[in-house]
Amino acid sequence: MDTPPWGEWLRTAVLTATVVAMAWLLLTVDLPAWPQLREQIGxxxxxxxxxxxxxxxxxxVTPIPVTVMAxxxxxxxxxxxxxVLSMIGVVTGSCLGYGLARLLGRRTVARLLGRYAETITTRLRADDGVLAMSMLRLMPGVPYWPVNYGAGAFGARLRPFLTSTLAGSLPGQASLVAIGAVLDAPSALTVTILVLSWLTVLALTALTWRRWRAERTGHG
Structure with missing residues (x-):
């Protein structure tokens, strides 16, 4: 006698609740502008x-952009x-998404990822190592949360996931935090950090995009 698929039913229920919650957050929750957020947290x-x-x-953990937080x-x-604090927040949130995805399972998360599913699954099937996930972090148009959920659901190991989260998130976080530092207290040092961090982001993004395009066309 076959066992009723309680696990699949439960995952479907969790998926529905998760999708509804994320859609509600994305459509209805607006973080305050950075001056108000700084004042409230301070x-x-x-x-x-x-x-x-x-x-x-x-x-x-959610689809809400983290830009204003940084x-x-x-x-x-x-x-x-x-x-330092932004990276702690990013890594903590990424690990929460990774752990949640492992509980939900591959099929459930694939539905949750929507239009990001093909990109994430193709990359992780090719190589679940640090370079692959770091490239996903740097690819234009791919936010953090699909990478977190995809890595957890599709079997990426925890250590490469953590390493890639640190390596792939650091340039972008540095550039965004630098914007806040310049807006609050502009100086030669903060402006220099801002320019250098954004040049680094642009260079890494361009390299990642070229490599991804080359692999898709079979010339890499």
Whole structure:
């Protein structure tokens, strides 16, 4: 006698709830602009860094863009502390998404990823190592959350996932935090950091795009 597919039913229910929750967050939740966000988080005094990291991690789990969080971090804490705290938030949120995806399973997450599913699955099937996931982090038009969920669902190992999250997220986070630092306290140092970090992001993005195009056309 076949066992009823309770696991599949449960995953479908979780999928439905997750999709509805993410759609609601994406369509209805707007983070405040960075000045208001900086003021609100800063009002917690010594605990502001804990509030910032916790909020950043929660945002990173959802489809809500993390851009304003990184900019607010640079404005509130300065470039280097803001970068460290932003990276902690990104890594924490990424691990939460990774763990949730492992619970949901491959088929469920493939439905959740929607238009990102083909890109994520193709890359991870080719190589689940650090380079593949780092390229996904740097590819234009691919936000963080599909990579987190795809890596968890399609069997990427935890250590390469963590390494790629650090390596692939660092350039973008550095450039966004630098914007906040310049907006809050412009100086020769912060402007230099801003220019260098964005040049790095542009260079890495261009290299990643060229390699991805070459692989798709069979010339890489």
């Amino acid at each position: 009002s917690y005094g010594w605990a502001s860094w804990l509030v910032f990291v916790g909020l950043y991690a929660l945002v990173a 900019v607010a971090g640079g404005a509130l804490f300065g470039w280097l502390p803001g970068l």
